[in-house]
Amino acid sequence: xxxxxxxxxxxxxxxxxxxxxxxxxxxxxxxxxxxxxxxxxxxxxxxxxxxxxxxxxxxxxxxxxxxxxxxxxxxxxxxxxxxxxxxxxxxxxxxxxxxxxxxxxxx
Amino acid sequence: xxxxxxxxxxxxxxxxxxxxxxxxxxxxxxxxxxxxxxxxxxxxxxxxxxxxxxxxxxxxxxxxxxxxxxxxxxxxxxxxxxxxxxxxxxxxxxxxxxxxxxxxxxxxxxxxxxxxxxx
Numbered sequence: 646x647x648x649x650x651x652x653x654x655x656x657x658x659x660x661x662x663x664x665x666x667x668x669x670x671x672x673x674x675x676x677x678x679x680x681x682x683x684x685x686x687x688x689x690x691x692x693x694x695x696x697x698x699x700x701x702x703x704x705x706x707x708x709x710x711x712x713x714x715x716x717x718x719x720x721x722x723x724x725x726x727x728x729x730x731x732x733x734x735x736x737x738x739x740x741x742x743x744x745x746x747x748x749x750x751x752x
Numbered sequence: 753x754x755x756x757x758x759x760x761x762x763x764x765x766x767x768x769x770x771x772x773x774x775x776x777x778x779x780x781x782x783x784x785x786x787x788x789x790x791x792x793x794x795x796x797x798x799x800x801x802x803x804x805x806x807x808x809x810x811x812x813x814x815x816x817x818x819x820x821x822x823x824x825x826x827x828x829x830x831x832x833x834x835x836x837x838x839x840x841x842x843x844x845x846x847x848x849x850x851x852x853x854x855x856x857x858x859x860x861x862x863x864x865x866x867x868x869x870x871x
Contacts, residue, residue, distance in 0.1 A: 679860070
């Protein structure tokens with residue numbers, strides 16, 4: 646199984662930048678790294694995907710070092726509505742979810 | 753953006769009955785759909801991969817005769833929980849991948865999920 650390791654939980658305050666790091670030591674050459682967000686009783690929602698270096702979109706940035714054994718999701722200026730579980734996935738066609746990181750944003 | 757719709761969103765049934773959950777890709781064709789199950793405060797667990805026009809591929813430990821998957825068209829996959837029991841109560845989520853051009857594996861779109869409660 647494609648295994649990733651993330652912190653189980655993180656706390657932050659509104660307006661801060663949050664960085665969630667994921668380890669994927671055995672990443673395969675063809676694997677991409679994808680991050681999803683999930684709110685309670687909803688399906689996961691795509692945040693960002695990358696292969697190496699840096700990827701940025703309108704909601705987040707993804708940093709992947711040259712060895713690709715880890716990746717960091719960066720959420721700029723979080724708000725209360727960013728409180729959710731964030732999943733880091735590695736893989737190709739089939740994606741396996743790890744434990745995820747419960748992010749709690751407070752005032 | 754692409755949308756995946758699941759129906760029903762909630763279902764309550766008696767033990768021993770069968771329940772069918774539909775997963776539709778609304779504005780794209782999905783040759784492959786995935787079915788996940790999620791218990792409270794746990795991560796999503798992949799149950800099976802559904803390929804259009806062929807038999808589903810089940811993950812280890814998932815009973816194929818209990819969780820029947822049919823992927824009859826490029827926009828519809830169904831999961832039938834047969835002879836449901838209380839331990840089958842869970843949040844079932846489907847996903848589909850839009851065909852991707854260029855680099856990347858393509859975004860995986862998830863349905864809203866279906867909460868099954870078996871009494």
